[in-house]
Amino acid sequence: MLENNEENVEKTENKIEEVTNETSKVETENSKINLEESEVKVDDTIEAVEEIEKSIAVDAEKDAHKEEETAVVDYSKLSLEELVVELKKTLANNPIQKIKSQVEGIKSAFNQQFGTLLANKKAAFLEAGGNSIDFQFSSPVKSEYNSLLSEYKKQRDAYYNDLEKQMSENLEKKLSVIEKLKDLIENADTATMYKSFKGLQDTWRSIGPVSKNHYNDTWKTFHHHVERFYDLLHLSNDFRDLDFKHNLEEKIKIIAKAEALAEEADINLAFKELQELHKIWKEDIGPVSQEHREDVWKKFSAATKKIHDKRHDHFREMRSKHQEIIEKKLVVVTKLNDYDTSNNKSHNDWQKSIKIVEELRQEYFSAGKLPYSKSEEVWQKFKAATKKFNSAKNIFYKQEKSGQQENLKKKMELIELAESLKDSEDWETTTNTLKRIQSDWKKIGHVPRKFSDDIWKRFKAACNHYFDRFHEQKNSLNKEQQAVVETKKEFLETIKELKDPTKDKIIEIINDWRSMGSLPRNSRHLEGKFNKLIDRAFGGLSLDKKEISMLKFTNIVDGLAADNDVRKLDSEQMFVRKKIDEVIREIQQLENNLGFFSNAKDDNPLVLNVKKRVAEFKEDLAVWKEKLSYIKKIDY
Template sequence: KEKRSALNAEQEKQKELNLQIKLSIIEELKELVESPEDANKNYTEFKKLQQQWNEVKVVPQAKVNELWKNYQLYVEKFYDLLKLNNEFREYDFKKNLEIKNHLCEAAEKLADEPDVVSAFHQLQKLHQEFRDTGPVAKELRDEIWARFKAASTTVNRRHQQHFEALKETEQHNLDQKTVICEIIEAIDYNELTNFSSWENKTQEIIALQNKWKTIGFAPQKMNVKIFERFRKACDEFFQKKGEFFKSLKEGMNENLEKKRILCEKAEALKDSTDWKTTAEELTKLQKEWKTVGPVAKKYSDTIWKRFISACDYFFEQKNKATSSQRSVEQENLEKKKVIIEKLTAIDETMDVEEATLLVRELMKEWNSVGHVPFKEKDKVYKQYHGQIDKLFERFNISASNKKLSNFKSSISNIQEGSPQALYREREKLVRACENMKNELQTYENNLGFLTTSSKKGSNLLTELNRKVEKLKSDIELVKQKIKVIDNSISEAE
C-alpha cells in the first residue's frame, strides 16, 4: 500500500511538470502568432514546438481540455498567418487527416475487441494521439471529430454495460453468500445432542464451505465484510463442536468408570452358588448396564467382554448344577419332532392362505416349546428351518416375516447355550440398529444434494432411494427382534 501511494505521488508530480512544459510551449506559440511578419520564417520553430508538445504526455485530468483548446487555438492561428508558404499548411492538413482517419479506424475496430476493459484503455491512448495530432482543413474538422466521437461512444457504452453487468453479478454473489451465512448462523445448537447429529451437521457445513468457494466476488466494499461474517459463523460452529466433544469425552470417561464398577460387582458374584439370589443380582446389574451411556470406542469391546464373561461364567456353572431339566428337555425334543413332521406333511396343493395360517400356527407352537437337549438342538433346529424355508418358498410368504419367524425360533436355542446369550444378542442388535440409523441419515443427507438434471444424477437418485427404503425395512426388522428378546427376558424373569 505504501509503495502504491509513493508511485501515485510520483505520477502526480510528473503530471504537474508536464503541465508546466505544455504551458511554456503554448506561450512560445503565442509569441509566434504575435509576429505575423515572420510566420514563414518561424515555421521550423513552429514544427519543433509541435514535436515537443507531442513528446510530453499526461497532465492533470482537470487541465486536459482547457490545455488542448488553448494549444489548438494558437496552432490554428499560426496556420492562418502563413501566407507565402501555403503548401506547408496544406501538406500538414493532409498528413494530419491521414493520421486522424487511421485513429478513427483503430477506434472503430475496438467495437469488436472481446476484452471490453482493454478496448477502453486502448481508446484513451487513441484520444491522446487524436489531441496531439495537428488540425485538418477547416471544412473537415467537424466531420473527422464526429466520426472519432461516434466510435468512442460505442466503446464507452460497451465499457459501461460491462461494469453494470459485473455489478449485477457481484450483487447476486453477495446475495448467495448472505444466504449461506444466515443458514450457518441459524443453527440451533440445542438440537445437536449426540455424535451423529454433530457429524451430520458438520457435513452440511463442509458442503456450504465448498459451495462458497464456487461463488465469485461480492461488490468490493462488501467482499471483505461478507467473508469475515462467513468465517465468524464457521468458527463459532467448530468451536461449539469442540466444546461438545470435550464434554462428550468427559461423559464417556464417567460411563467407563460406572461400567468398571459394574464389572467388579459381577466378578465378585460369579463364583457364588446361591443360584437364585445371585441370578437376580446379576440380572439387575445387566439392566443397570443398559442404562449407562456409551464409552470410547477403544474401550467398548474390552469392558463389555469383561462384564459379560463374569455373567456367563456364573450362569454356565448354574446350568451345570441344574441338570434336572434333562427329562423335560427330552419331552420338548419329541414335541418339536412332531411339529417338524406336521410341517413336512403339509400338502403343496393346499390353499395358500390356509397353508400360511397353518405354518404360522405351527411356528407359534414351536416357539412355545422349551429347551431341548444341548447335543440335539442344532440338528432339530436345522431340520425345522429347512422345512420352514421350503414352505416359505413354496407359498411365497414374505421375506421379512420369514426372517422374524426364524429369529423367534432361534431364541430358545440362544437361551440353551446360556441365558446371558440373550443379553449379548440384544447388545449386538442395538449396535447394529444404531449403525443402520447413522447410515440411513447419511443417505438421506446425500439425497438433499442430488438433482435429476442428468441421466447419471437420476440413476444415482433412484439407487439411493432404494437403499434408503431397504435400510428402513432392515431397521424395523431389528427393532422387532429386540422386542422379541425383551419379551423373552421378561417371561424368563
C-alpha cells in the first residue's frame, strides 16, 4: 500500500491520463455542434469524427509530455542499499524525461523489499510480547530513498513546467502563421504567393505541439485559410493542381487503411491507429479540389463511424462487466459493515479480526478494476466500512495502552517479591510461592514496550537465581541426610496415632526426634509438622497455661538450636522482645486508665475488670520474660 504522501501524484503526470479518460466517455445523446452559426443536431457520423478530433487534441498534448525511456533493468535482485545507489546514479547520469521506467522499477523493488522487512520486524516485535499499536521502525536507507525520490519529483515538475511554457510559445507561433496566411491571401502578389504559402506551410509543420484546449481551434482556423487560399487562387497554377492530385491520392490511401481497421480484432489498437490516420489527414496532407472534398471526407467519416460504433459496443460490454465488479465489491462492503467486533476483548481477538478484515480487503481488490467514474462511489463506501472497523480497533488499543501502566505496576510488585525470595532456604514454601508468581505473571497483560524487556530480564533473573540454588541443594543431598528424612517421616506417622500422652512421654518423644539428627534444608517443613503435633499433645495435658506455653516454646527453640538455624533463632528472640514491649504498653495503658477511677469504690465493676486485665497481662509478661531468658541462655 502506498504511503499517504505518495497518493498525491504529480499534477503534470496525471493530467494527461485524466484527459485521456475523459475523452473515452462518449456523449451519445443530444450532442450538438455549431455549423455556420446555427445549432443543429449532430448525426452519428459527425459524432464519431468529433470524438476522434478530441482524442487527437489530447494525444498532441500527451506527445509533448512523452518521455524517452532508456532500457529498464531487473531490480528485484538488488538489496535496499543497492537500490538507493542505483536511484542516485540514475538521477545523476540521465535526463529527467528518460528515466520514468527506471524510477518506477526501483520504486517497485524497494517497496516490496522494505514492506517484507517491515512485516518481519513487526512480527518479531509482536512475538516478543509487544503491542501492535506501539510498533515503530525507522531506517536510514529509507530516509535516503525518500529524499532521492523527492528530488526526482522536484526535477520532473520543473521539466513539465518548461513544457507548458513551450506549448504556450508554440501557440503564439501558430497564431502568427495564421495571421501571415490571412495577410498573404489579402495582399500578396499572385506571382510569388504560392511560394510564400508553401513556406508558411513548412513553418506551421515545424512548430511543436500546443495544449489540447487550443489544438483543434488553431488547426481548423489554419485549414480554413489554406482551403480559402486554394479556392481564391484564380490563375491556373500547375503547382496547385499537382498538390490537389497528390493530396487526393494520399487521402484515398488513408481511407483504405481506415476501412481495413474496421476488421481489426483489437479495438483499442484500431482506435489508436485511426487517431494517427486522422492526425496525418489533418496535419500532413493538404486540401483536395472542391469537386472531391465532400466525397473523400464522407468516405473517411463513414470508415471512422464503423470503428466508432465497434468501440462503443465494446464499451457497452465493458460497462456490463463493470457492473458485475461493482456488485462483487459491494458484497465485500456489506460483509465489512456487518462484521461484529463487540466480542473482541483481548489483543488476540483483535489480531484474528484484523486478519479477517485484511482477507476481505484482498477480496475487494481482487474483484477487478474500475474506471474512476465507476469506482469512486463504491470506493467511498468501502473506505467508510473499513474506517468503522479501524475506529473500533483504535478505541480498544487506546484503552489497552492506558491499562498497560497498571499492568506495569502489577509486574513490578511481582519482581520485588521474587527478588525478596531468591535467597530463601525455605525450599518448599518458596518454591510454591515462586511458581504461583510465575503463573500470575503470565496472566497479566502487556506493559509499555519501553519497559517490557527490562522488567522481564529482572523477573527472569530472580526466578533463575532461586531455582538454580534449589536444584543445586537438591542434587547435593547425600545418603545420610536422606536416611534422616526417611526416619523422621516414619516417626511422624507413629506419633500421629498417639493417644493421651503424659508430659514425660511427650518429652521423651521430643528427645527421640532430636536424636535422629538434623533435617536438610529442603526438608525443614517436617520440623513444622512435628512441632504442630507436639503443640497439640501439650495442649491436651492438665497443666497450667504458663507451663504449656513454655513447653511449646522450649521445644521449638531447642529444635532450631539443634539445626543451628541462627537466622530463625534471631527472629524468635526479636519476636519475644517485641511481645514483651507490647504487653508492657498494655499494662501501662490500663494502669493509666485506673487513674480516672480514683474516686470510685474498689468494688466498682469497671475498676475490677481493669485490675483483672492488668493481672492477666502481668502473668503474660512473666511468661515472655521467662522465654527471653531461656533463649538468651542458648549458645548460638
